[in-house]
Amino acid sequence: MVIAGFNLASADFPRSRRRVVFAVAAGAILIVALAIQLVVWSAQRREVQVVEARLGDMEGVLRRHQEEARAVRARVPAETVKQYEAKVAAYNQILEASTFSWIGLLVELERSVPPGVTLSEIRPDLPSGKVALRGEARTFEDLTKLLNGLEQRAGFRDVFLLRQTARKSAAGGPEVLEFTVNLIYQERPR
Secondary structure, three states: OOOOOOOOOOOHHHHHHHHHHHHHHHHHHHHHHHHHHHHHHHHHHHHHHHHHHHHHHHHHHHHHHHHHHHHHHHHOOHHHHHHHHHHHHHHHHHHHHHHOOHHHHHHHHHHHOOOOEEEEEEEEEOOOOEEEEEEEEOOHHHHHHHHHHHHHOOOEEEEEEEEEEEEEOOOOOOEEEEEEEEEEEOOOOO
16 A cells, blocks of 8 residues: 555655754753752742741740840849940940040140140040140240140141130239130041
8 A cells, every 4th residue: 555645755754853863852851951950849849838937946046045144134134234324334435535636736735835824724525525624824925825825736626715814823923824724625546
């Protein structure tokens, strides 16, 4: 029996056979890729479940520690808490003072204070940078030289004479001017 129009030697048969082989190979590759994707997805899902379980355990431990800390805090008397807060505030002041450059301030003052002027008190306010100076000057000219010298220094700004009072010196000598000056000390970066 011969089928009319069917010839194994024709050009269509090898071409169609290549298309079928290519389609089967492409399908096989897609199935393998899908299987790999499913394996990877499954592994990631297991890993996510493990991480979620560990995270849940850690959250439980954290809650337990927070409850224990609250219980301990509840047993501490309020006076003790206030005492420790005061100590912390004192330590913070010490730390602020240790960052303040006393040497820089004193060098700037030494360059600004003329002869005839003595400083008896230097009181800095560390957080704001304000400095209060008290002292004595022999004359008003000496006091003016001090104020001009302070204003000319780059480390000082907002120099104000708050008070000046003439009084007799302790040894019965000539009058001296007592004064109070406020200024802002701008520390230079080290």
